[in-house]
Amino acid sequence: MGKVVGIYFSGTGNTKFCIEKFVSEIDANAICVSIEDKNCIKEIQDNNFIVLGYPIFYSSLPKIMKDFLVENKMLFKGKSLFIMTTMGLFSGDGSGLAARVLKEVNPEIIGGLHLLMPDSICDEKVLKKSHEENKQIIAKTNEKISFAANKVKGGLPTQEGLSKINQLIGLFGQRLWFGHKTKKYSSKLKINVEQCIGCGKCVKLCPMKNLMFTNSTVSQKGLCTLCYRCVNECPKQAITLLGSKVIQQHHSKDYY
Known part of the structure; x- marks a missing residue:
């Protein structure tokens, strides 16, 4: 082998x-x-x-x-x-x-x-x-x-x-x-500016470098690959993609 x-x-x-x-x-x-x-x-x-x-x-x-x-x-x-x-x-x-x-x-x-x-x-x-x-x-x-x-x-x-x-x-x-x-990168990520505290966690986690700080809040470049990493890790549940509200954040390590 x-x-x-x-x-x-x-x-x-x-x-x-x-x-x-x-x-x-x-x-x-x-x-x-x-x-x-x-x-x-x-x-x-x-x-x-x-x-x-x-x-x-x-x-x-x-x-x-x-x-x-x-x-x-x-x-x-x-x-x-x-x-x-x-x-x-x-x-x-x-x-x-x-x-x-x-x-x-x-x-x-x-x-x-x-x-x-x-x-x-x-x-x-x-x-x-x-x-x-x-x-x-x-x-x-x-x-x-x-x-x-x-x-x-x-x-x-x-x-x-x-x-x-x-x-x-x-x-x-x-x-x-x-x-x-999935044929193209998405621009449909939604960021609630009232909930966002500008911690930058999502910016660091994004595999596509899709997210960036603009005027102390997070904006996007339209390069979302739908991985849900930022949505699940946002401490204020300020990011959504398919739905309009975070229901249950997923952390794999919680189940091992």
Whole structure:
């Protein structure tokens, strides 16, 4: 198998938690690096077995992840690739999304894995669950991660999301109706200037550098990748995206 490295994008922590656990169970010495990390490119270049992880938005790739793969696809040429995705409901072909983006450079796609995690869209009531229910979701996902890691070590990796049937499920599940929301970066982030205290936390956290201070308040550049990091971390619940009110902020670490 050779040396393993995890490469991921994680909005609110779900994918980071899952890929770190999965990779550590395959190789205790392996590391995981975010695509936001300056060392990410070098880690892809230096390793032949890559576990790629990302969340699913509307049965689609986050725009930031798709752009990263398109811009750096040649780095994956000749690599062995296992693709792991996280989601609040289902995706159909979550792992197949990245596989198709990288098809041109023909990496060896050895397997795929889909993992349910607590919902992180904190300004919509859909999929909201109690603290105990979220802990149960995490417990089941932990079991699935361990099972899948053992399958990889045994030479029979799981193949979730990689078939043509999975592609159709993803298309008709959400992507056909909502996939347009992830094709471009969004300018629909809403910041309540009366609630905003100008702490700057959101500006520092944004993976797209979409947010900035203007006249002591936060404004945006229209480059939101829908990751919900700022919405979940705002101490005054002053930021929304899909809804108009924060219902329940999501912090993955609360359920581990």
